[in-house]
Amino acid sequence: MTGWVAANLISVLNGLAIGALLFVLAVGLSLVFGMMDVLNLAHGALFVVGAYLAAALTGGGASWGAFLGALGLAAVIGLLGGGLLSVxxxxxxxxxxxxxxxxxxxxALIVAELLQIVFGDDPLAVPAPPGLDGSTSVFGAAYPTYRLVLIGVGAVLAVGVWLLVERTTLGALVRATVADRDMVAAIGVDNRRVKITVFALGSLLATVAGVLGGPVYGASVGLDSTVLILALVVVVIGGLGSVRGALVGALVIGQIESLGRALLPDLASFVLFGALALVLIVRPRGLFGGRSGATA
Amino acid sequence: MTDVSQQAEVPDNVVGGTASVTDPGRRRSPLTIAVVVVVVLVLAAAPLFLAPFATTTLTRLLVFGLLAVSLDLLVGVTGLPSLGHAAYFGAGAYAAGWVSVHVTAAIPVPLLVGAVVGGVAAAATGWVAVRSAGVYFLMLTLAIGEVLAQLAQSWDSVTGGANGLSGIPAARLGGEPLVNAGYLYWYVLVVGLVAFALVWLLARSPFGAALRGIRDNEPRMRAIGYPTVVHKYAAFVAAGTVAGAAGSLLAAQQRLVTPSDLGFTTAALVLLAVVIGGAGTLWGPVVGAAVVILVRDALGPGLGGHGELLLGIVFVLVVYLLPRGAAGLAGLRPFRRRRP
Amino acid sequence: MTPALSCHGLRRSFGALRAVDDVDLTVEAGARHALIGPNGAGKSTVFRLLSGRMRPDAGTVRLADRDVTRLSEVARCRLGMSQTLQHTSLFASLTAAETVALAVRRHGPTGGGARIEPWPRRHPAVDARCAELLADVGLADVAARPVPALSHGERKQLEVALALACAPTVLMLDEPAAGMSPAESARLLALLDGLPREVTVLFVEHDLDLVFDLADRVTVLHLGRVLLSGTPDEVRASDAVREAYLGTGRREELFTS
Known part of the structure; x- marks a missing residue:
C-alpha cells in the first residue's frame, strides 16, 4: 500500500490540487442550482475570464502584485458578473x-468569443508568483510548490465556504432555500436578494478559481467547456445544493482526473463517465443530495 | 392552443395535431400541399441555378437541418432538452468516414453504418440520461457528449485524434463517385427528405402521441400505464439514429470529420437552431438550422471568423423575445409545456 | 370471494408525522367503497400508497389475489388499477379526444398497447371507443377541444373518462366531484352508478351526500388510522365518526377555508 502511494504520490497530489480547484469552482454552481434551479452554463466562462485576467496581468512578468491584483480584480468581476446573470x-x-x-x-458563447477576439487563439501561460514557481521535495519526490499551496488555499476556501453556509444567517437562508424555497418565500424573505447574493458569490468563486488555476491550466480557448463539464459532474455526483457533496465530489473527480489519466490514460473519459453513471444508478440524487421527496 | 384544423389558411403542419383517432374533421389544406410541393421542387432545382459554392453551403445547411430535426424529436416532441446530441451526429460521421476509407464508399453502406452507429451510441449512453428529467437531463447529456468528444480526440488509431479523420473518399453511386457538388447535393437532399418524412410519421404515430403525453405530463402517463422511461429511451435511440444518418451525410460532404463536429459548440448550436426555429414543429428547426449556418458560415468571415459571437447574441435575444421560436412568429403554436 | 383490492398494515411517515398508521382496508369485488375522513386523516396518502405512486414504509397491498406492494404504478395500472387524481392533471397540448385515445390505445380494443407503434395508422375501434367514453361522461360536444380550453368541471369529467379508458377492474377516484356544479355532479353519480359490477370503485370524497348516495361500503379514516369500516347506515349512526368530524372539523375549518 505505502509502495503504491509512493509510486503514485505525484498523481495523488495532482488529484488533490485539481480537487481543491474543482471544489472552489463547483460549490457556487451547486448552490445556485440547488437554490434557484438555475443551471448556470456560463460558469465555465467565468472561470476562463479569471484565467485570462491572470494571464493578462502577469504577462509582463511574474510578481505578487500582479497575481494578487488579478485575484482582486477577478473577485470584483465575478461579483458583478454573477449579479448581472442573476438579474x-x-x-x-x-x-x-x-x-x-x-x-x-x-x-457563455458570447464571453468565450469575446475572450478569443481580445486574446487570440493561442493558449496563454500564467506564471506562478515568485517563490512559488519552484518545486518542493515531498517524501523524496520533487513537486511544484504552487500546487501544494493550491491544495492549502483550496482547503482554506472549503472551510470558509462551509463556515459561511453552516454558521451564518446568510448560510441558514441558503440552506433553507435549498430545502424548501416556497417556505422561505412564505416567511417573508426576498428570494431575489438571496439569489443575487448567492449568484454573485458563486461567480466570484468561479473567477477566483480561474486565477488560482492559471498557473496549472493556463488560459486557452475551449477551457471553459472542459471545466464546466468537470464542475457539472462534481455537482451531479455530490448532489445539488450540498457543500459537503461538492467537496467530496471534487476530491473524487480530482483523483479520477489525475490518477485515472496516469494509470489508464486511454480510459480516463470512460472512468469519469462510469463514476457518474454508477453514482446516479445507486443514488439518483447524488451522494449528498437532499430533497428526495415523497416519490423517490 | 388554438384548434389548428380551424385555421385553414395557415399550413397545418404542426406536429402534434393528431393521429387518426381524434380529430376526424382534420384535413390537409390544398395550400399546405402546394407549399410543400413548391419547397421540394425549389430545393430539387437549386443546383441548376446556383453556383457550386452556394450549392455546397446549401448541402451543409441540409445536413445541419436534419440534425436539428432529429434533436427536435427529443426537445420539442418528447420534452427532453439534450446538450449532447452532437455526439451521435459525430459518431455517425466518424463511422461513415471510417467505412468509406477502409471498406467501401458505395451508397448506401456509409449511410446505414452511420445511422446504426449513431443509434448504438445513443442506446449505450442514453439509458443513464433518460432516467433523469429536466435540468438533470441537460447536465447528463452535456457530460455524455463531452465524454464522447474526448474519446474522439484520444482514440487516434480510428479517429485521427485532434487532426480528425481525413482523406474520406467521395461517396459512390453505382460505381461513380459523387464529386460534382450538384450530385452530392441531390444525394443529401433525398436522404434528408426521406429521413424528415420518417421522423414526421413517427411524430404523428401513436408512439409520437405518447411522447407528447410524456412531454406534457409524465407522471400522468405513468398513471395510465405507460412505462415512460422505455418510451423516452426509444425516442432517444431514434433521435440518435437520425443524427447518425445526418453525420454520414456530413462525412460525405466535408470528406473530413474532426472532434469539434461532436463537441459542445456543435451541440449548443443545434439546440439553438431548434429553439430559434420553434421546438416541436420539426420544420421550424430546419429554418433555425439555416439561420445558424448562414450566420456562422456566410456572415462569420465578415466578423473575422467570429460568427459564433453573433449566434450567442441571437441566442440571448431569442430566449427573451421569441419564446416560441420562429414558428411562433408564423402564428403556429408549437406545443410547449403549459399548465391546463 | 377474493377482495378486489386490499391492504394490510399499511404505514407511511413523513418525518415525525405518521400520515398512515397501520391501515387495513378490504374492498370487495364489485363494491362502491368510499374512503372518508376529516382533513389530514390520511385519505390521499392511503390512496397514493394503493395506486403505487408512493411506497409504504411497511405493509402490503394486494390487487385481487396478487401482492402488488413492490410493483410500480405502471405495472399496477396494467393489472387493472386505474385512478383519477385530486388535482386535475392532464395534457396541455392534447384535445379531449386525444387524451382519452392515449389510454384507449394502451388498454383498449386494439390490444396492442404495450407495443411501440411508430407509424400513423387508423384504428376505427379506438375512435369508436373514445367517442363512447366521451359520450358517457358528457363530453361528446367538446371532443375536439384542447384541454386548456375546457372548464374545470369538464376536466374532472375528462379525468374520469381517462381512468375508465384504462379498462380498470378497480377504479380509484380521488375527490371526483370536487369543484363540479350540481348538474355535473349528478351526471357523475349516474355514470358511476351505471358502471358494470365487474368494475370495483374506491373513491375519496368530501361531499357526504354523494358518498351516501353511491357507496355501499364506507371506511372512515381519522389521524392516519381506520376509525370504522361499515355500511353507510352504520357510519351515519356512529358516535365516534360524528365526534371525529365535529370535534376536529370545527377547528379545521379555521385552517382550510
Whole structure:
C-alpha cells in the first residue's frame, strides 16, 4: 500500500490540487442550482475570464502584485458578473428551466468569443508568483510548490465556504432555500436578494478559481467547456445544493482526473463517465443530495 | 392552443395535431400541399441555378437541418432538452468516414453504418440520461457528449485524434463517385427528405402521441400505464439514429470529420437552431438550422471568423423575445409545456 | 370471494408525522367503497400508497389475489388499477379526444398497447371507443377541444373518462366531484352508478351526500388510522365518526377555508 502511494504520490497530489480547484469552482454552481434551479452554463466562462485576467496581468512578468491584483480584480468581476446573470435570469423565472439554461449558454458563447477576439487563439501561460514557481521535495519526490499551496488555499476556501453556509444567517437562508424555497418565500424573505447574493458569490468563486488555476491550466480557448463539464459532474455526483457533496465530489473527480489519466490514460473519459453513471444508478440524487421527496 | 384544423389558411403542419383517432374533421389544406410541393421542387432545382459554392453551403445547411430535426424529436416532441446530441451526429460521421476509407464508399453502406452507429451510441449512453428529467437531463447529456468528444480526440488509431479523420473518399453511386457538388447535393437532399418524412410519421404515430403525453405530463402517463422511461429511451435511440444518418451525410460532404463536429459548440448550436426555429414543429428547426449556418458560415468571415459571437447574441435575444421560436412568429403554436 | 383490492398494515411517515398508521382496508369485488375522513386523516396518502405512486414504509397491498406492494404504478395500472387524481392533471397540448385515445390505445380494443407503434395508422375501434367514453361522461360536444380550453368541471369529467379508458377492474377516484356544479355532479353519480359490477370503485370524497348516495361500503379514516369500516347506515349512526368530524372539523375549518 505505502509502495503504491509512493509510486503514485505525484498523481495523488495532482488529484488533490485539481480537487481543491474543482471544489472552489463547483460549490457556487451547486448552490445556485440547488437554490434557484438555475443551471448556470456560463460558469465555465467565468472561470476562463479569471484565467485570462491572470494571464493578462502577469504577462509582463511574474510578481505578487500582479497575481494578487488579478485575484482582486477577478473577485470584483465575478461579483458583478454573477449579479448581472442573476438579474438577467430573473424575467425567465416563470419559464422553463431550459430557457434559463439557454440564456446562460448564450452568455457563455458570447464571453468565450469575446475572450478569443481580445486574446487570440493561442493558449496563454500564467506564471506562478515568485517563490512559488519552484518545486518542493515531498517524501523524496520533487513537486511544484504552487500546487501544494493550491491544495492549502483550496482547503482554506472549503472551510470558509462551509463556515459561511453552516454558521451564518446568510448560510441558514441558503440552506433553507435549498430545502424548501416556497417556505422561505412564505416567511417573508426576498428570494431575489438571496439569489443575487448567492449568484454573485458563486461567480466570484468561479473567477477566483480561474486565477488560482492559471498557473496549472493556463488560459486557452475551449477551457471553459472542459471545466464546466468537470464542475457539472462534481455537482451531479455530490448532489445539488450540498457543500459537503461538492467537496467530496471534487476530491473524487480530482483523483479520477489525475490518477485515472496516469494509470489508464486511454480510459480516463470512460472512468469519469462510469463514476457518474454508477453514482446516479445507486443514488439518483447524488451522494449528498437532499430533497428526495415523497416519490423517490 | 388554438384548434389548428380551424385555421385553414395557415399550413397545418404542426406536429402534434393528431393521429387518426381524434380529430376526424382534420384535413390537409390544398395550400399546405402546394407549399410543400413548391419547397421540394425549389430545393430539387437549386443546383441548376446556383453556383457550386452556394450549392455546397446549401448541402451543409441540409445536413445541419436534419440534425436539428432529429434533436427536435427529443426537445420539442418528447420534452427532453439534450446538450449532447452532437455526439451521435459525430459518431455517425466518424463511422461513415471510417467505412468509406477502409471498406467501401458505395451508397448506401456509409449511410446505414452511420445511422446504426449513431443509434448504438445513443442506446449505450442514453439509458443513464433518460432516467433523469429536466435540468438533470441537460447536465447528463452535456457530460455524455463531452465524454464522447474526448474519446474522439484520444482514440487516434480510428479517429485521427485532434487532426480528425481525413482523406474520406467521395461517396459512390453505382460505381461513380459523387464529386460534382450538384450530385452530392441531390444525394443529401433525398436522404434528408426521406429521413424528415420518417421522423414526421413517427411524430404523428401513436408512439409520437405518447411522447407528447410524456412531454406534457409524465407522471400522468405513468398513471395510465405507460412505462415512460422505455418510451423516452426509444425516442432517444431514434433521435440518435437520425443524427447518425445526418453525420454520414456530413462525412460525405466535408470528406473530413474532426472532434469539434461532436463537441459542445456543435451541440449548443443545434439546440439553438431548434429553439430559434420553434421546438416541436420539426420544420421550424430546419429554418433555425439555416439561420445558424448562414450566420456562422456566410456572415462569420465578415466578423473575422467570429460568427459564433453573433449566434450567442441571437441566442440571448431569442430566449427573451421569441419564446416560441420562429414558428411562433408564423402564428403556429408549437406545443410547449403549459399548465391546463 | 377474493377482495378486489386490499391492504394490510399499511404505514407511511413523513418525518415525525405518521400520515398512515397501520391501515387495513378490504374492498370487495364489485363494491362502491368510499374512503372518508376529516382533513389530514390520511385519505390521499392511503390512496397514493394503493395506486403505487408512493411506497409504504411497511405493509402490503394486494390487487385481487396478487401482492402488488413492490410493483410500480405502471405495472399496477396494467393489472387493472386505474385512478383519477385530486388535482386535475392532464395534457396541455392534447384535445379531449386525444387524451382519452392515449389510454384507449394502451388498454383498449386494439390490444396492442404495450407495443411501440411508430407509424400513423387508423384504428376505427379506438375512435369508436373514445367517442363512447366521451359520450358517457358528457363530453361528446367538446371532443375536439384542447384541454386548456375546457372548464374545470369538464376536466374532472375528462379525468374520469381517462381512468375508465384504462379498462380498470378497480377504479380509484380521488375527490371526483370536487369543484363540479350540481348538474355535473349528478351526471357523475349516474355514470358511476351505471358502471358494470365487474368494475370495483374506491373513491375519496368530501361531499357526504354523494358518498351516501353511491357507496355501499364506507371506511372512515381519522389521524392516519381506520376509525370504522361499515355500511353507510352504520357510519351515519356512529358516535365516534360524528365526534371525529365535529370535534376536529370545527377547528379545521379555521385552517382550510
Amino acid at each position: 438577467m435570469t430573473e424575467p425567465l423565472r416563470r419559464r422553463s428551466h431550459l430557457d434559463q439554461a439557454l440564456l446562460t449558454l448564450g452568455v
